[in-house]
Each structure stands twice: as C-alpha cells, then as structure tokens.
Amino acid sequence: MNHTIETILQHRSIRQFKVEPIEAEKLQLILACANAASTSSFIQCSSIIRVTNKSNRALLAELAGGQSYVESAAEFLVFCADFNRHQQIHPQAQLGFAEQTLIGAVDTALMGQNAMLAAESMGLGGVYIGGIRNNPQQVTELLELPKHVLPLFGMCLGYPAKVPEQKPRLPLDIVVHQDSYQSIDKSVLAKYDNEISRYYASRNRNNKSTSWSEQITSTLSKESRPFMLEYIQAQGFSLK
Amino acid sequence: MNHTIETILQHRSIRQFKVEPIEAEKLQLILACANAASTSSFIQCSSIIRVTNKSNRALLAELAGGQSYVESAAEFLVFCADFNRHQQIHPQAQLGFAEQTLIGAVDTALMGQNAMLAAESMGLGGVYIGGIRNNPQQVTELLELPKHVLPLFGMCLGYPAKVPEQKPRLPLDIVVHQDSYQSIDKSVLAKYDNEISRYYASRNRNNKSTSWSEQITSTLSKESRPFMLEYIQAQGFSLK
Numbered sequence: 001m002n003h004t005i006e007t008i009l010q011h012r013s014i015r016q017f018k019v020e021p022i023e024a025e026k027l028q029l030i031l032a033c034a035n036a037a038s039t040s041s042f043i044q045c046s047s048i049i050r051v052t053n054k055s056n057r058a059l060l061a062e063l064a065g066g067q068s069y070v071e072s073a074a075e076f077l078v079f080c081a082d083f084n085r086h087q088q089i090h091p092q093a094q095l096g097f098a099e100q101t102l103i104g105a106v107d108t109a110l111m112g113q114n115a116m117l118a119a120e121s122m123g124l125g126g127v128y129i130g131g132i133r134n135n136p137q138q139v140t141e142l143l144e145l146p147k148h149v150l151p152l153f154g155m156c157l158g159y160p161a162k163v164p165e166q167k168p169r170l171p172l173d174i175v176v177h178q179d180s181y182q183s184i185d186k187s188v189l190a191k192y193d194n195e196i197s198r199y200y201a202s203r204n205r206n207n208k209s210t211s212w213s214e215q216i217t218s219t220l221s222k223e224s225r226p227f228m229l230e231y232i233q234a235q236g237f238s239l240k
Numbered sequence: 241m242n243h244t245i246e247t248i249l250q251h252r253s254i255r256q257f258k259v260e261p262i263e264a265e266k267l268q269l270i271l272a273c274a275n276a277a278s279t280s281s282f283i284q285c286s287s288i289i290r291v292t293n294k295s296n297r298a299l300l301a302e303l304a305g306g307q308s309y310v311e312s313a314a315e316f317l318v319f320c321a322d323f324n325r326h327q328q329i330h331p332q333a334q335l336g337f338a339e340q341t342l343i344g345a346v347d348t349a350l351m352g353q354n355a356m357l358a359a360e361s362m363g364l365g366g367v368y369i370g371g372i373r374n375n376p377q378q379v380t381e382l383l384e385l386p387k388h389v390l391p392l393f394g395m396c397l398g399y400p401a402k403v404p405e406q407k408p409r410l411p412l413d414i415v416v417h418q419d420s421y422q423s424i425d426k427s428v429l430a431k432y433d434n435e436i437s438r439y440y441a442s443r444n445r446n447n448k449s450t451s452w453s454e455q456i457t458s459t460l461s462k463e464s465r466p467f468m469l470e471y472i473q474a475q476g477f478s479l480k
Contacts, residue, residue, distance in 0.1 A: 001267070007244045009276050037251070050418050088424050095460070105346050106345050169279075176288045179383070184329070220334055225341045232338055
C-alpha cells in the first residue's frame, strides 16, 4: 500500500485545529493540486475563494449553521462552479443549462478532493462545509459572487488538534454494482446498521443511539434546503 | 514533495491502454479508496456500476460519442448519484430537491477522484467519461438504473499504453480569489492563451491552432446537452 492510498484510506473529517497557520509553500501546493484535476472538455469552470478576512470568517461560521471551525481553521476555502469567467471572455456564452450545473459540481468537487488529499498527505486535516448552502444568498453577497458563480462547498484546513475515529462506510457490496443496478441486500445492510450503532454508541464525542438506516430515515423525512432550486436559477444555473 | 502530491501533479488523462487487466487486489483498493471519501451529512448517496459485459461496453463506447477506450480499457466504472438506496430503506423519503442533485454530484465526484488517484498511484491511468451524458436515457436503460439514480460520469482505468503531454491549466492567479470574487486579469489570460496555443501547436497528437479563450468561446456558443434538465427531472432530481 503506497502513501497515496494510505492517505486516502486514513481520511476522517477534522474539526478541531491547532492555532498554527499553514506554511505558504504548503498552501501553494494544495492549490496547485486542486488546479491539476481533470476538467470536462477543458472547460475549467471552477473558482476557489480563499477567505482571510476575519470578520467574514466569523460571519461564514454563523451562516454555515454555527460551525466555529469555519472561523478558527487556519484556512477556509470556498469552492465554486464558475461560468462567469467564460462570460467575461465571451459575453454571448450560452449559459443556464442543467448540464453546466452538473459539470460545475463534478469538476469543482474533483478539485476539492485533490486539495483535501494534498493537505492530508502533508499532515494537515480538513472538513468539507456543505453548510455554506444553508444561506447561499448571504454567502454570495459576502464573497461578492456575480451571476454564473455557484458556491458549492467550503473547506476548513489546518493542523489537527484532535483526530477522531474513522466512521465506517457502507460496505462495497452495497456501493458497487456489477453491470446493472442491484437492490440492497437487506442482510448486508442489517450488519452495517449494527456496525454504525456500535460506532455511535462507543465513539468519544457526540455519543448517540442510531443506526445508519434510522439516521437517513430521519434526515430524508425533512425537506432538503428547499430554497436551493430558486437560488441556483437566480444565479443563472439549471434554467434549461 | 510527497508521493501523493507527485501523483496529483502528474495527472493526465489516459486514453490508450495496454490489454493487460487490472489485478483484482488493485481494483479492490481503488474501490475501497472511492468509498473512503467524505459524504455530506453521512448520506452516502453514490453508487458505482462496474461494467464487465462486453457488448454493453461496446454500446457505451458508442453512446459516449464513439470513445473506443470505453470498450478497450481494462475497467469501466460508471459513477452515479443514488438516492434510490434511501428510498428502498425509507419509501417516504423526501426526494427531488435540487440540493440533493448538488450533494449527489459533489459527493460522487469526491469518490471518483479518490478512485482516479488511487489508480494513478499504482501506475495505472484513466480518463473521466462525461460522454455518458450524451445519451443519458439509453445509458440508464442499459445499466438498469431505477428512478433517483443519476449517472454522472464514467471512468476508464487500465495500464497506460501511451502517456500524453500534460495540458497546462489556468494560472492560479485566475482560479484563486482572495476574500471576494475578482474579474479576470486580461494580461494573465493573454499569457495563458499563448501558452495553450503553443501547447496545441506542438503536441504529438491532434495538433490544432487555438487558444483557450477561442476554444471556450466555440464550446459555449452551442447549447450544452439541452435535454439534461428534462432527463434529470424524469430521474427524480431537481424537481423542487
């Protein structure tokens, strides 16, 4: 098993950081790695906003649902799908297609994961912050994002102060299908639910009593950011 | 510079593969790495279809716009956003939110990039195949994808027969913004356009005469898979 695979398999979200900053050369490497990801048809439709302004960091922490590490992490990056860039170059660019939302989300996430792994490979840690989508309009205004720019996720990075246990993932038997889609094997799921119940009951922080099935049943019984379609369309995405 | 960062920075898309297969243990590691990626609120909404059926591989190569390596690569994986899994567990799950399309696309792409890097770190190569979105309905039928499953991209993997030059990316000065969105610096873009023109003029295959600005102007003068919104919604995504 090589260093890359070890890095990938060792992943856990880090939410508690030391106060020390990330060295400038390391940050440059992280950003260069982000930028080396594949890009659909060479479209290069992603932007990264590095937020250094302290009061904006505090506001973003609040907008993300009170996630204090958005403020305290050494770095906070906001990854955006960006077709405004193309409109600056070609004012008549055909934009607003749902396809571009998919390309933007996929390509930007590839960049994000490169950045995350580059950071982790150097002893840093991080966590994705989907919470910036709690209040997308305010985030958009705070970062002065023009139309055709869609903030997808934030990323906290820094030196880990505490490394949590790893959360067990669904078994590959459920995630990987051969040749055609297969329904869940209930006995495999039951075993996994037991594993997750044990994990939640025994972990060091935020103990709880729930299986994965119970958790997702609860999560998906509620609306999921029901304002998102309207917001996305106002930003010029998924209109057609 | 460590092995992970070297792997990331060495990336290029591989489209010509040796005939030798990927060893079973390596494939397992690639899939395990995919599965180790972050997942939004632990929702785990991704599935991977490993296509081994020869005639389906040939059909997919054609549906993806005549990309023969979809047929000839040692492995072809189709990465999907998958909320059908959750509906199997919780038939009343609230689905159809645009937010879930974003989560699905982002989380699935994080998995994809883990898989790609794991493969590259072991001397394999690969290429993302967005072309499966050329004919999403046929791909859906071929892989028997039920509602609430969205095929996002394919991935060819195998041992490289030919390693192409690296394609220069936009300068970080354009991709990374500090604190707020900044418009493109035209002089930085002009330099990059020159660099890309030189790259296209001098590369070993598919020489052409175009800058990046010219290329994206041409790409974005046409509609971008205009059937996508209708297809996505028929699959139960981005309805609200």
